[in-house]
Amino acid sequence: xxxxxxxxxxxxxxxxxxxxxxxxxxxxxxxxxxxxxxxxxxxxxxxxxxxxxxxxxxxxxxxxxxxxxxxxxxxxxxxxxxxxxxxxxxxxxxxxxxxxxxxxxxxxxxxxxxxxxxxxxxxxxxxxxxxxxxxxxxxxxxxxxxxxxxxxxxxxxxxxxxxxxxxxxxxxxxxxxxxxxxxxxxxxxxxxxxxxxxxxxxxxxxxxxxxxxxxxxxxxxxxxxxxxxxxxxxxxxxxxxxxxxxxxxxxxxxxxxxxxxxxxxxxxxxxxxxxxxxxxxxxxxxxxxxxxxxxxxxxxxxxxxxxxxxxxxxxxxxxxxxxxxxxxxxxxxxxxxxxxxxxxxxxxxxxxxxxxxxxxxxxxxxxxxxxxxxxxxxxxxxxxxxxxxxxxxxxxxxxxxxxxxxxxxxxxxxxxxxxxxxxxxxxxxxxxxxxxxxxxxxxxxxxxxxxxxxxxxxxxxxxxxxxxxxxxxxxxxxxxxxxxxxxxxxxxxxxxxxxxxxxxxxxxxxxxxxxxxxxxxxxxxxxxxxxxxxxxxxxxxxxxxxxxxxxxxxxxxxxxxxxxxxxxxxxxxxxxxxxxxxxxxxxxxxxxxxxxxxxxxxxxxxxxxxxxxxxxxxxxxxxxxxxxxxxxxxxxxxxxx
Amino acid sequence: xxxxxxxxxxxxxxxxxxxxxxxxxxxxxxxxxxxxxxxxxxxxxxxxxxxxxxxxxxxxxxxxxxxxxxxxxxxxxxxxxxxxxxxxxxxxxxxxxxxxxxxxxxxxxxxxxxxxxxxxxxxxxxxxxxxxxxxxxxxxxxxxxxxxxxxxxxxxxxxxxxxxxxxxxxxxxxxxxxxxxxxxx
Numbered sequence: 001x002x003x004x005x006x007x008x009x010x011x012x013x014x015x016x017x018x019x020x021x022x023x024x025x026x027x028x029x030x031x032x033x034x035x036x037x038x039x040x041x042x043x044x045x046x047x048x049x050x051x052x053x054x055x056x057x058x059x060x061x062x063x064x065x066x067x068x069x070x071x072x073x074x075x076x077x078x079x080x081x082x083x084x085x086x087x088x089x090x091x092x093x094x095x096x097x098x099x100x101x102x103x104x105x106x107x108x109x110x111x112x113x114x115x116x117x118x119x120x121x122x123x124x125x126x127x128x129x130x131x132x133x134x135x136x137x138x139x140x141x142x143x144x145x146x147x148x149x150x151x152x153x154x155x156x157x158x159x160x161x162x163x164x165x166x167x168x169x170x171x172x173x174x175x176x177x178x179x180x181x182x183x184x185x186x187x188x189x190x191x192x193x194x195x196x197x198x199x200x201x202x203x204x205x206x207x208x209x210x211x212x213x214x215x216x217x218x219x220x221x222x223x224x225x226x227x228x229x230x231x232x233x234x235x236x237x238x239x240x241x242x243x244x245x246x247x248x249x250x251x252x253x254x255x256x257x258x259x260x261x262x263x264x265x266x267x268x269x270x271x272x273x274x275x276x277x278x279x280x281x282x283x284x285x286x287x288x289x290x291x292x293x294x295x296x297x298x299x300x301x302x303x304x305x306x307x308x309x310x311x312x313x314x315x316x317x318x319x320x321x322x323x324x325x326x327x328x329x330x331x332x333x334x335x336x337x338x339x340x341x342x343x344x345x346x347x348x349x350x351x352x353x354x355x356x357x358x359x360x361x362x363x364x365x366x367x368x369x370x371x372x373x374x375x376x377x378x379x380x381x382x383x384x385x386x387x388x389x390x391x392x393x394x395x396x397x398x399x400x401x402x403x404x405x406x407x408x409x410x411x412x413x414x415x416x417x418x419x420x421x422x423x424x425x426x427x428x429x430x431x432x433x434x435x436x437x438x439x440x441x442x443x444x445x446x447x448x449x450x451x452x453x454x455x456x457x458x459x460x461x462x463x464x465x466x467x468x469x470x471x472x473x474x475x476x477x478x479x480x481x482x483x484x485x486x487x488x489x490x491x492x493x494x495x496x497x498x499x500x501x502x503x504x505x506x507x508x509x510x511x512x513x514x515x516x517x518x519x520x521x522x523x524x525x526x527x528x529x530x531x532x533x534x535x536x537x538x539x540x541x542x543x544x545x546x547x548x549x550x551x552x553x554x555x556x557x558x559x560x561x562x563x564x565x566x567x568x569x570x571x572x573x574x575x576x577x578x579x580x581x582x583x584x585x586x587x588x589x590x591x592x593x594x595x596x597x598x599x600x601x602x603x604x605x606x607x608x609x610x611x612x613x614x615x616x617x618x619x620x621x622x623x624x625x626x627x628x629x630x631x632x633x634x635x636x637x638x639x640x641x
Numbered sequence: 642x643x644x645x646x647x648x649x650x651x652x653x654x655x656x657x658x659x660x661x662x663x664x665x666x667x668x669x670x671x672x673x674x675x676x677x678x679x680x681x682x683x684x685x686x687x688x689x690x691x692x693x694x695x696x697x698x699x700x701x702x703x704x705x706x707x708x709x710x711x712x713x714x715x716x717x718x719x720x721x722x723x724x725x726x727x728x729x730x731x732x733x734x735x736x737x738x739x740x741x742x743x744x745x746x747x748x749x750x751x752x753x754x755x756x757x758x759x760x761x762x763x764x765x766x767x768x769x770x771x772x773x774x775x776x777x778x779x780x781x782x783x784x785x786x787x788x789x790x791x792x793x794x795x796x797x798x799x800x801x802x803x804x805x806x807x808x809x810x811x812x813x814x815x816x817x818x819x820x821x822x823x824x825x826x
Contacts (some may be wrong), residue, residue: 326661379674
């Protein structure tokens with residue numbers, strides 16, 4: 001019954017989404033304004049029903065109800081409960097239902113909380129949100145029903161991809177989806193504002209928290225995904241420019257640009273057309289990202305099963321939403337009035353530079369990701385675009401971007417001059433010079449990008465704290481702290497990336513028991529190999545005794561795991577974090593002479609990459625809290641008046 | 642100096658349609674790929690092109706180094722990409738030995754390897770090679786478009802790549818490779 005109840009809730013929610021769209025369209029045309037107040041409650045109920053439907057699917061997974069096809073195909077009664085739970089969205093149908101649920105709940109939240117924009121603009125926004133929802137409801141109900149029964153029921157399930165049996169999986173997809181769906185709200189606001197010709201500061205303030213939420217979760221999702229690939233794949237790299245990684249990076253780049261331009265629109269009422277364009281692009285990128293992952297048209301480590309029918313369905317949705325929004329933009333944007341003006345050297349100018357650089361990087365990643373697809377479509381040739389292209393094309397722009405990031409926050413709105421800006425940054429500029437000298441003397445011969453990366457990370461790190469200089473720290477608003485921490489996080493992550501690529505040490509050995517290998521400042525001795533068993537896997541575990549210089553030895557235990565259901569092998573790298581970096585040890589296969597492949601890496605300061613990512617997200621969170629508090633304060637003041 | 646603050650003011654009307662045009666392009670590509678998924682083997686782009694100029698140090702102490710370019714005897718030969726740490730290379734070894742017995746000249750490139758390990762490997766599994774180069778950073782491997790070990794290339798007398806065989810050579814693959822060598826004459 002539970003499966004049927006879930007399906008019923010989904011159908012009802014879909015029907016309400018249609019109603020929500022009709023109310024919006026009818027209410028906004030032909031003077032039927034009386035219909036408009038109904039749209040908020042409909043959106044709320046629709047959100048509740050999708051959430052109910054998803055909760056019931058979770059129940060089915062936790063209960064291991066093998067009479068449901070999806071559960072039988074993707075779960076197993078012997079699996080730990082956390083993975084049963086996470087298994088709900090570790091498959092195509094479940095993850096699409098999760099997407100729709102977040103979409104519905106976001107729509108409900110807009111309906112309940114939004115008080116700032118005009119009633120008609122809000123109605124158009126909710127109608128746009130419903131229009132997006134309808135496509136996904138149709139997708140779920142007609143081609144990916146998660147509640148389909150299996151008759152007769154299976155005796156037990158067929159497991160879950162063991163690569164995905166990791167606590168990280170419980171959080172990674174939902175995190176990215178909240179990010180993607182948050183973009184859909186920003187997009188709906190943009191569409192609503194375009195339709196109602198209401199692009200202005202109020203629209204920007206309504207949209208900003210959603211952009212922030214979305215951006216925080218995208219940042220967390222990318223950071224976590226990068227760490228997952230780093231330790232689970234056992235290749236020692238933290239970013240592979242893999243198509244699926246790029247699919248998550250592109251919305252982040254667009255969202256970062258949008259976040260900055262929406263601030264200009266909210267504070268200064270400038271960059272109107274540009275902000276609307278970015279909102280459309282950011283949502284397009286999240287949809288394209290979902291499509292690339294879900295359709296399997298790009299081969300990658302993350303690729304899910306290829307199903308042309310589903311791929312075509314999502315592609316059709318893309319055509320309707322993105323094509324429609326871009327056409328609407330092209331037709332309507334000329335009616336958007338010019339915003340306020342500013343000079344090139346000003347905070348707006350720096351933010352425009354930020355936007356252009358981010359857009360250029362986005363373009364580079366977009367072209368690099370899709371170029372192989374284009375070439376194959378035209379000539380049938382196969383090729384892949386790898387790190388050399390991305391690093392050399394996007395790297396210099398990214399470094400330029402952090403320089404702009406250092407300068408922007410200390411510039412004045414509307415007009416400023418370069419000389420005082422440099423004076424305000426005297427200390428960071430000095431630090432950059434010192435770092436330059438130090439790196440040249442201490443680490444000669446490292447590559448140009450890592451070299452500039454290290455030097456700029458130090459200068460930019462110092463500059464990002466500069467906005468707090470000579471300010472009353474207790475009266476500084478929370479969102480300013482947010483900006484400072486986020487910018488500092490970028491510098492920290494940059495330092496980690498640059499150090500990793502400049503000083504990474506790698507050793508590949510075939511070792512017998514008792515052999516010792518060296519990597520960086522460590523000596524690693526293979527003491528023993530023992531078989532061990534987990535709940536649904538067996539593993540070979542190496543006992544490695546690691547000594548740094550003359551310090552006390554410690555034991556690390558990397559594993560090579562074999563899952564029985566389905567049969568798959570994974571590596572569990574052993575990691576040891578030190579203050580100045582991370583030791584990363586992987587156990588490989590044995591040869592026939594009793595030697596074991598060991599891959600040993602010493603990665604100085606590599607953990608800074610993810611620490612920086614978390615700081616960026618934390619900065620976003622503080623900014624969000626700060627903005628919401630300020631909004632609530634003005635709202636209360638207006639209510640009293 | 643005033644900045645172009647608003648795209649709406651400075652942009653020409655056609656600029657507004659650029660995003661949509663780009664999206665239509667993307668749509669067409671994705672649709673093509675969905676309709677014709679194609680196969681997923683990655684063939685070298687270097688087939689029909691000469692080996693890039695490169696001189697590799699000997700893969701085993703005391704052996705001839707490996708130099709690309711025209712073959713010493715002007716006849717087609719094989720280039721085997723292998724490594725002592727590679728398990729399928731062991732499976733392939735007897736097949737290569739059989740080809741050597743038939744008079745086929747085979748050169749080799751050892752990928753990311755150490756001379757002493759290569760010597761042990763050859764001592765144990767047989768040494769079918771005429772020349773062995775040591776490719777410590779896989780630069781030759783990348784240059785000839787090989788994506789893994791083992792792989793075997795048919796090189797004609799002028800040093801042009803004629804065929805790429807991905808994975809270990811099974812006994813049943815021998816006929817194809819011998820034929821490619823004949824064709825390369």
